[in-house]
Amino acid sequence: MRILIADDDLLSLRILNDYINSWGYEVILCRNGDEAWAVLEQENRPNIAILDWMMPGLEGVQICERLRKMNPSRYVYVILLTARSKTEDVIKGLDSGADDYIIKPFHPEELKYRLRIGERIIELEQRIISMASTDYLTGLLNRRAFMERLEAEINRAQRGYNHLGIIIADLDHFKDINDRYGHQVGDRVLQDASRCLTSACRVYDFVGRYGGEEFIICLPGANINETCNIAERMRNMLREQRTVLADNTEVGVTASFGIADMSSGSAMSSDDLIKKADDALYQAKGKGRNQVVIADSK
Numbered sequence: 001m002r003i004l005i006a007d008d009d010l011l012s013l014r015i016l017n018d019y020i021n022s023w024g025y026e027v028i029l030c031r032n033g034d035e036a037w038a039v040l041e042q043e044n045r046p047n048i049a050i051l052d053w054m055m056p057g058l059e060g061v062q063i064c065e066r067l068r069k070m071n072p073s074r075y076v077y078v079i080l081l082t083a084r085s086k087t088e089d090v091i092k093g094l095d096s097g098a099d100d101y102i103i104k105p106f107h108p109e110e111l112k113y114r115l116r117i118g119e120r121i122i123e124l125e126q127r128i129i130s131m132a133s134t135d136y137l138t139g140l141l142n143r144r145a146f147m148e149r150l151e152a153e154i155n156r157a158q159r160g161y162n163h164l165g166i167i168i169a170d171l172d173h174f175k176d177i178n179d180r181y182g183h184q185v186g187d188r189v190l191q192d193a194s195r196c197l198t199s200a201c202r203v204y205d206f207v208g209r210y211g212g213e214e215f216i217i218c219l220p221g222a223n224i225n226e227t228c229n230i231a232e233r234m235r236n237m238l239r240e241q242r243t244v245l246a247d248n249t250e251v252g253v254t255a256s257f258g259i260a261d262m263s264s265g266s267a268m269s270s271d272d273l274i275k276k277a278d279d280a281l282y283q284a285k286g287k288g289r290n291q292v293v294i295a296d297s298k
């Protein structure tokens with residue numbers, strides 16, 4: 001975990017650096033409040049900040065206030081460090097949005113355990129974020145999280161004049177599996193299908209559960225031929241896979257695939273792209289299922 005330390009007292013800064021480094025954290029040192037704010041403003045800001053209250057430029061409390069006003073997507077846990085020990089100072093510090101407050105001089109062990117508290121809060125937040133973005137049954141990205149990443153990838157592709165492929169896969173006659181074997185078996189088939197689709201991907205592709213038995217895959221940088229190859233690989237792997245039940249019954253499933261791509265320089269939206277792949281999927285179903293259909297290139 002990365003920790004920012006801001007203190008205008010260079011000796012104090014060095015001592016903090018040595019301790020915090022020795023506890024296994026990565027440290028970013030700032031010699032005043034303006035330097036600290038320049039780091040905290042960035043998108044890849046550290047998760048924990050230890051701020052001296054009195055510094056030239058922005059003071060610790062002011063940085064705290066700005067940070068809470070900005071309300072970044074990932075929380076920054078702030079510990080204020082100061083020689084001010086009066087109750088009204090402590091209250092003012094915490095009121096600015098600081099999570100904790102340490103009065104100088106302090107024992108290093110105390111800081112160590114207070115950092116642990118901060119670390120637990122940050123880890124908790126990360127766990128919540130990961131739970132909120134994951135589909136419980138399959139472990140894939142849920143629809144909302146997939147769409148967020150897709151938007152980011154489309155922006156990136158458009159900036160860099162790159163291709164981007166999209167695959168929508170729908171398991172064929174899935175309702176029959178549920179009706180015949182029950183929902184628990186249906187769930188296992190979905191889990192096996194998810195693993196299958198994931199293992200057919202390249203490392204930078206990502207898979208989401210789009211609906212009940214519908215999956216969506218984003219392939220950054222892939223043109224339509226590459227997208228088609230990967231969809232065919234998925235189709236074949238899925239067709240050969242079996243979910244084996246307790247009585248050794250083997251349950252197999254196939255899927256229909258609709259694929260589309262965004263060519264370099266395109267101004268397509270995620271909705272346009274998904275609509276194209278979805279139309280192609282509809283055709284694949286109509287043509288007898290267990291096949292890949294490429295969207296019309298318009």
Ligand SMILES: [Mg+2]
Nearest residue numbers: 008052054055
């Ligand atoms: Mg100071």
